Amino acid sequence: MNTLALVSLMIAIAGELAGTMSLRMASSSGRKRWWIGVVAGYVVAFSMLSVTLAQGVPLGVAYGIWSAAGVAITAVLSRIFFKEPLTWVMSIGIILIVGGVLLIEVGGVH
Template sequence: MSWVYLALAIVTEVAATLSLRMASQGRALWYAPVGVGYLVAFTMLTLALSEGIPVGVAYGIWAAVGVALTAVASRVLFKEPLTRVMGLGIVLIIAGVLLIELGGAH
């Protein structure tokens, strides 16, 4: 169940961040999903930690997947740039998190 909580934390954090982008464009109604999304995201992250995922692993995965999903979604939804260099950065972040995960397995 811990991985489900972590997945929900990631999805809701990304949704809240994308909602923040909408709110920043003068659409005040988007502040409600921002607040709710971040509240749910941190609650789910807390539950994932309480189920036994180490904080370094959970936060690393949350950050890496969150960065990747936010970059791709902002490209699709807002036509923001997603260059090859940015893509390489995402790959390196994910590789670093995988190394942390593998190192924590010992």
């Protein structure tokens, strides 16, 4: 994975996280301004995921990293910002997600 692909994938992950956190705020606060963050976050996420794919990163690898990082980091951020539960079983799930993505990444290398 070249530098542009890696940076664009990291920005895609950050955009997805921003969109998801904004979605949580929009639904819980009822304030319409959070919807701007939802739309902006997901536009950035999908745009940068597209750039990642255009750089030749296989879809399974790019989407695996993007979605798994989103799930794992969202669970941690939800605990920090919204005091949502993060049990030891959920933590094991996060570890398994990371392990699965690593296996996909290693398996994708030719």
